Amino acid sequence: xxxxxxxxxxxxxxxxxxxxxxxxxxxxxxxxxxxxxxxxxxxxxxxxxxxxxxxxxxxxxxxxxxxxxxxxxxxxxxxxxxxxxxxxxxxxxxxxxxxxxxxxxxxxxxxxxxxxxxxxxxxxxxxxxxxxxxxxxxxxxxxxxxxxxxxxxxxxxxxxxxxxxxxxxxxxxxxxxxxxxxxxxxxxxxxxxxxxxxxxxxxxxxxxxxxxxxxxxxxxxxxxxxxxxxxxxxxxxxxxxxxxxxxxxxxxxxxxxxxxxxxxxxxxxxxxxxxxxxxxxxxxxxxxxxxxxxx
Amino acid sequence: xxxxxxxxxxxxxxxxxxxxxxxxxxxxxxxxxxxxxxxxxxxxxxxxxxxxxxxxxxxxxxxxxxxxxxxxxxxxxxxxxxxxxxxxxxxxxxxxxxxxxxxxxxxxxxxxxxxxxxxxxxxxxxxxxxxxxxxxxxxxxxxxxxxxxxxxxxxxxxxxxxxxxxxxxxxxxxxxxxxxxxxxxxxxxxxxxxxxxxxxxxxxxxxxxxxxxxxxxxxxxxxxxxxxxxxxxxxxxxxxxxxxxxxxxxxxxxxxxxxxxxxxxxxxxxxxxxxxxxxxxxxxxxxxxxxxxxxxxxxxxxx
Numbered sequence: 001x002x003x004x005x006x007x008x009x010x011x012x013x014x015x016x017x018x019x020x021x022x023x024x025x026x027x028x029x030x031x032x033x034x035x036x037x038x039x040x041x042x043x044x045x046x047x048x049x050x051x052x053x054x055x056x057x058x059x060x061x062x063x064x065x066x067x068x069x070x071x072x073x074x075x076x077x078x079x080x081x082x083x084x085x086x087x088x089x090x091x092x093x094x095x096x097x098x099x100x101x102x103x104x105x106x107x108x109x110x111x112x113x114x115x116x117x118x119x120x121x122x123x124x125x126x127x128x129x130x131x132x133x134x135x136x137x138x139x140x141x142x143x144x145x146x147x148x149x150x151x152x153x154x155x156x157x158x159x160x161x162x163x164x165x166x167x168x169x170x171x172x173x174x175x176x177x178x179x180x181x182x183x184x185x186x187x188x189x190x191x192x193x194x195x196x197x198x199x200x201x202x203x204x205x206x207x208x209x210x211x212x213x214x215x216x217x218x219x220x221x222x223x224x225x226x227x228x229x230x231x232x233x234x235x236x237x238x239x240x241x242x243x244x245x246x247x248x249x250x251x252x253x254x255x256x257x258x259x260x261x262x263x264x265x266x267x268x269x270x271x272x273x274x275x276x277x278x279x280x281x282x283x284x285x286x287x288x289x290x291x292x293x294x295x
Numbered sequence: 296x297x298x299x300x301x302x303x304x305x306x307x308x309x310x311x312x313x314x315x316x317x318x319x320x321x322x323x324x325x326x327x328x329x330x331x332x333x334x335x336x337x338x339x340x341x342x343x344x345x346x347x348x349x350x351x352x353x354x355x356x357x358x359x360x361x362x363x364x365x366x367x368x369x370x371x372x373x374x375x376x377x378x379x380x381x382x383x384x385x386x387x388x389x390x391x392x393x394x395x396x397x398x399x400x401x402x403x404x405x406x407x408x409x410x411x412x413x414x415x416x417x418x419x420x421x422x423x424x425x426x427x428x429x430x431x432x433x434x435x436x437x438x439x440x441x442x443x444x445x446x447x448x449x450x451x452x453x454x455x456x457x458x459x460x461x462x463x464x465x466x467x468x469x470x471x472x473x474x475x476x477x478x479x480x481x482x483x484x485x486x487x488x489x490x491x492x493x494x495x496x497x498x499x500x501x502x503x504x505x506x507x508x509x510x511x512x513x514x515x516x517x518x519x520x521x522x523x524x525x526x527x528x529x530x531x532x533x534x535x536x537x538x539x540x541x542x543x544x545x546x547x548x549x550x551x552x553x554x555x556x557x558x559x560x561x562x563x564x565x566x567x568x569x570x571x572x573x574x575x576x577x578x579x580x581x582x583x584x585x586x587x588x589x590x591x592x593x594x595x596x597x598x
Binding site: 006010011013017018021022024030031033035036096101110111114115117119121124125126129132135137140171174203231232235239252256260266270273277280283285287288 | 413425573
């Protein structure tokens, strides 16, 4: 009886010390998320008549969305951006680094420190560094490198804008992929490789038959984490191209920003935001299931 | 048994060579962009392009603090991000402790919820958040103005929700909370419960338990949670961009971005010096966080 009341009091106290976090998350994440659904059904604006007296417009924003070529373009650009940088670029380079760093070679710490470095650079700084690398003219770093190989330089961020932001985002995210995949690799028991080597398996066979299958849970988790974090990328692309030229790099987060704070169409921007939220939540549910929450 | 055949040794050294070559290329790719910021910031004749400085100088750094409001931007960034980090550490320390120890029905739903919250893109939340904060801000201004009169503006600079420190601190902290709560929850899961059960038996109150059990034991976890919150909030550009407009509240990323927007007169020396100042705390924090990286991504932080 006494123990029971003891526990009851303890439970009340647990809730009490969690409460501040709960309040902040409710106020600044959950409420805005729900509020954005409401906003997406209004003609809310930042300036003009609609700012003073917003009206309920039903599905009009969504109908407009459906026929908006720029919206579909932004979804397509986001898709290519996520596949190119998170699913392919970061993953492949991260896996290569993780495997290379498993060998007992010298300077391992130096190498891994350098590969981790881009992840530490704030978005805006990363953007500016790459503006220097990718600028037009013969003196920019990339232009000089390709000239060395006999290729004609270009104004990289104008001509190959989407490919370039994919490269920059790959550069920034190799570290995360490398860390997660290193952790995944280290869970594979060395005896399995030993046994395979006894049976005369080649390295590429071992990679395809042992490493990849056993790494699948880690790879899946990594893919989900990096996909959702790539959808959320804003500052890096904004600093590099601000969505241009001509919408070539207008990922969905930039499109929301432009509609809301450049065109001042908050209601319409909210409709785009709801689409982004739904896509992220679908990926997020996969992520939650892959995490296998233990209590 | 352990005899290694010559062909196997040759194979090994060839694989090592491939590893060296791959890692060197990867390192060059990762490091080269940093050279521009580093070299140009000490270059008397800095340009957009990477080149070796002819005359080395500190003048660019001096200009950040004399010609521009670099000191103010640095202070604003440190103050806002520092406060948000402290807030995250306190809230996640308490909340993570509760999430680890409770047996209540809301435990699992809450854990699922914070994982899902982590995937929501901030850009998608920023519009309604802006509207909501504007409402709070106007309400607060309407309350303060009759009481403080002309001083209200100065107070709002600190406690305002839009274009004030408080709003940005709270939002920045909230965005870092889910990961921090998760780190702390897994951290406390790894701590033995004997101490606190003994303390509970002795009739220790919640405050006593927090002071004697939580704070001394939780430091490694709090350090990890704090470092991750700091790095993420320090690098954030979107939230200050939207919630701040007064020049005197401007933070480093905004100052940097706006210095770059002066198309006709970009001062690359100043820009790179500013970028380096902004970069340095992030790299230092990352160096400290390194040992937590693996554990955090692959599960929980172990003490």
